[in-house]
Amino acid sequence: MHWKTRSRLTSWLLGIVTIGFLLFQWLPMFTMFLLSFAGENGGTTFPMNGVSLHWYRKLWEADLFDDFKPPMLRSFLLALGCSVTTVVLSVTAAQAMRGRFIGSGAYFYLLLLGLMAPGILVGFGFAILTRLLGIEGAWNTTAYVVHVSWALPFGFMTMLAVFNRFDPRLEEAALTLGATRVTAFRRITWPIILPGVIGTALFGFSLSYDEYARTLFTAGSDGTLPLAVMAQLDRQLTPELYAIGTVTTVMSLVAIFLCTFAFWLRSRALRGRPSH
Amino acid sequence: MSSIRPRSAAAYWLAVPAGLWMLAAVVLPTLLILWVSLWGGQSVSPDNPITFDNYARFLSNGSYRALMLDTLAQAAMIMGITGVLGYCIAYFLTVKVTSPAWRTALFLAFVIPFWTSTLIRAIAFVPFLGVNGLLNQALLAAGLIEQPIQAFLYSRLGVSMAQVSLYTLLASGPVVYMLNSIPPALREAAMTLKASPFTVFRRIILPLTLPGIVIGQVLVFLNVLADFITVTTVGGNKLAFLGNLILLFYEGSQIRATAVVSVLLMAVMLAGVAVALRIVDIRKVGG
Numbered sequence A: 001m002h003w004k005t006r007s008r009l010t011s012w013l014l015g016i017v018t019i020g021f022l023l024f025q026w027l028p029m030f031t032m033f034l035l036s037f038a039g040e041n042g043g044t045t046f047p048m049n050g051v052s053l054h055w056y057r058k059l060w061e062a063d064l065f066d067d068f069k070p071p072m073l074r075s076f077l078l079a080l081g082c083s084v085t086t087v088v089l090s091v092t093a094a095q096a097m098r099g100r101f102i103g104s105g106a107y108f109y110l111l112l113l114g115l116m117a118p119g120i121l122v123g124f125g126f127a128i129l130t131r132l133l134g135i136e137g138a139w140n141t142t143a144y145v146v147h148v149s150w151a152l153p154f155g156f157m158t159m160l161a162v163f164n165r166f167d168p169r170l171e172e173a174a175l176t177l178g179a180t181r182v183t184a185f186r187r188i189t190w191p192i193i194l195p196g197v198i199g200t201a202l203f204g205f206s207l208s209y210d211e212y213a214r215t216l217f218t219a220g221s222d223g224t225l226p227l228a229v230m231a232q233l234d235r236q237l238t239p240e241l242y243a244i245g246t247v248t249t250v251m252s253l254v255a256i257f258l259c260t261f262a263f264w265l266r267s268r269a270l271r272g273r274p275s276h
Numbered sequence B: 001m002s003s004i005r006p007r008s009a010a011a012y013w014l015a016v017p018a019g020l021w022m023l024a025a026v027v028l029p030t031l032l033i034l035w036v037s038l039w040g041g042q043s044v045s046p047d048n049p050i051t052f053d054n055y056a057r058f059l060s061n062g063s064y065r066a067l068m069l070d071t072l073a074q075a076a077m078i079m080g081i082t083g084v085l086g087y088c089i090a091y092f093l094t095v096k097v098t099s100p101a102w103r104t105a106l107f108l109a110f111v112i113p114f115w116t117s118t119l120i121r122a123i124a125f126v127p128f129l130g131v132n133g134l135l136n137q138a139l140l141a142a143g144l145i146e147q148p149i150q151a152f153l154y155s156r157l158g159v160s161m162a163q164v165s166l167y168t169l170l171a172s173g174p175v176v177y178m179l180n181s182i183p184p185a186l187r188e189a190a191m192t193l194k195a196s197p198f199t200v201f202r203r204i205i206l207p208l209t210l211p212g213i214v215i216g217q218v219l220v221f222l223n224v225l226a227d228f229i230t231v232t233t234v235g236g237n238k239l240a241f242l243g244n245l246i247l248l249f250y251e252g253s254q255i256r257a258t259a260v261v262s263v264l265l266m267a268v269m270l271a272g273v274a275v276a277l278r279i280v281d282i283r284k285v286g287g
Helices: A002-035 A054-060 A069-098 A104-116 A121-134 A142-164 A168-176 A181-209 A212-216 A225-235 A239-272 B009-038 B053-059 B062-096 B100-115 B118-129 B134-141 B156-180 B183-190 B197-226 B229-233 B242-249 B255-279 B282-286
Strands: none
Touching: A002 A239, A002 B062, A002 B118, A002 B134, A002 B156, A054 A239, A054 B156, A054 B242, A069 A142, A069 A168, A069 A181, A069 A225, A069 B009, A069 B134, A069 B229, A104 A142, A104 B009, A104 B118, A121 A142, A121 A212, A121 B100, A121 B156, A121 B242, A121 B255, A142 A212, A142 A239, A142 B009, A168 B156, A181 B009, A181 B118, A212 A225, A212 B229, A225 A239, A239 B100, B009 B255, B053 B062, B053 B197, B062 B100, B062 B134, B062 B156, B062 B197, B062 B242, B100 B156, B118 B134, B118 B156, B118 B229, B156 B197, B156 B229, B183 B229, B229 B242
């Protein structure tokens, strides 16, 4: 009896801490959403001075200095490229790990290194490398290489976890029935690991799309969206920045939602099949 | 038998692209920083003799030494706060919340911001913490303060609040993982043997989640040390940590000084990771 009341008390305390933190985590973003709809005379803090889509319109009809559309397009294309490359490299690397080649232990740590190395060091080091080689940095060359090195460890870990849960007997069955290893991979392995591949692609996209430190050192003259946002913040903080923040955040939320939905559809479809 | 033969040539060939990529984009650049930090002479050139002068010059400056200590103190503080907060949240979500629907909802509310831009999240703290910001308005409305608090924004307090918000998930995630891997029978057994809930926590739950705590702390440690975005967005120009110093030197084209600070930062990080590895064997965690 005595323990039970005390346990209930801890539940309440921990619950308050958790809810408090969630509020603390979401309220700044919520403030930003709200203020992005401020009126024309609205500032960067309260009061809002009316409600309008003025700052979104300004974002769309931007002039030369604060036009976010080209950096946004660059960020999008870079993230897409990073996503595809991360998927290919993560799947090949994880498949290679299944081959338990000599040195695979060291190889595992080599790929994990990208997770530990902070962006500011990787970016700076890569800038030195390109400078020594006499290569001009650009968002779609040097920044691309560094972005993939950031997303790859996440994708690699995801694919390793997927292969760990994978039932090798399914492949064995295909091979026994005369399929080549390539066919077995294409027809059996690939469809089963597909949810993990989608997760990896999402990692590749969002880690690249949001990356700032690595891009800062390697992107050259044409910046990506985070660089443009930071440059605008250096000049002046306007509700326009809140508008762009809201747009990118909503895009991220939609991407997460679509992925979760795809997973859910897939797991429902798999459950629907007759078991054997 | 699987779609790849153990120790086959194919395994090696499949491993090559990702391995080369990481060598070229992470390992080689890191070694280059180390090399550049040792370049001597007047001009910046690889032909100059190797020397430790750059380090001596940097470390002889008292304000730089103070800045290093300050960065470490900040990291320690954030580790402490996120550690306690993250553990409480992890424990509540995995042990105390019994309804699966609620658990999923709360967990999503906890994790989703992690998938959005850190830069945007840091910027969002400006209208939240400002003099007319939401936090001040709320405190005024509640009658807790009579005048808006100026010190929330462009201050260490504001930076710390933003960092806690950004990094608590890193401290919490590994604990959630470890809590989930504890079989319920273990607790039940202890309860049957008349252990009090506190004893169960101290003797069973805490030791079994220790690896999660340590990994979370390492993640927070590494992220706070390398964080310069939160400091510039929420801290204004009043505050600088090692990450900001790297950027400052780089923008001033002082490549060797940048390299020196980078190497020192790397050394501190490696030391931290080494300490953590002495406490827990990370390789055992996955198994």
